[in-house]
Amino acid sequence: MTLTPPDTPPAPAAVDDGWRPLDAHPVGRTIAAFATRSFVANDPHGDRLRIRYEARAAAVPHATAAQPAELRAEVWFGPKAEGPPGHAHGGSVAAVLDEAMGLAVWLAHRAAVAAHIEVDFRNPVPLGLTGRVETTAGPADERKSSVSARLVGPDGTVYGEATGIFVLLGERHAGRFRGGGA
């Protein structure tokens, strides 16, 4: 017995859009190692924020890294991310967007830190939301890159939008952003 009528067209093959877990990318693997300490990503099973990053080869011609990639993420805002009753704290939304922008610059160019960010909170984020974070790294000069990110719900609602200037780390920063903690 078959459950498929003979005139049913075959299901379309799944489209591989190139997105892979962050640690499947050579640079992403290095970055993912920071996840155990990152303010945003350090508790993947916790009640505050859970985030899963993905990368794919970049289409952008301005990328300067050896294997430039784009970054996106899926993020869950848990009960301990609360700000206004029943909704996520703005700092949690800003932190998610900040980290995603930093990682986007890192993958498109090289390691960088935020010098300036702006965040627009477009809609309150209900606790329990699983949204996606989209990022777009801009072109870099020798010292910095522009970048943007947004948080979008499953129904297309835009919850937050951010832009940033990230300073690319170089020799002049040697030692400033290494180690610490632990």
Ligand SMILES: CCCCCCCCCCCC(=O)SCCNC(=O)CCNC(=O)[C@H](O)C(C)(C)COP(=O)(O)OP(=O)(O)OC[C@H]1O[C@@H](n2cnc3c(N)ncnc32)[C@H](O)[C@@H]1OP(=O)(O)O
């Ligand atoms: C999986 C989990 C992973 C986990 C891994 C997570 C990694 C991602 C982390 C997320 C991102 C962060 O939150 S990072 C943490 C927050 N950020 C920080 O702590 C940075 C603190 N600030 C600093 O240390 C410094 O101010 C720097 C490094 C940002 C810049 O100092 P500098 O290196 O001396 O650079 P400077 O000459 O001043 O500026 C370089 C160029 O940038 C421009 N510039 C500098 N500051 C600004 C500014 N506020 N707004 C606009 N533009 C600016 C300058 O005009 C100049 O442009 P031109 O003249 O060349 O045109």
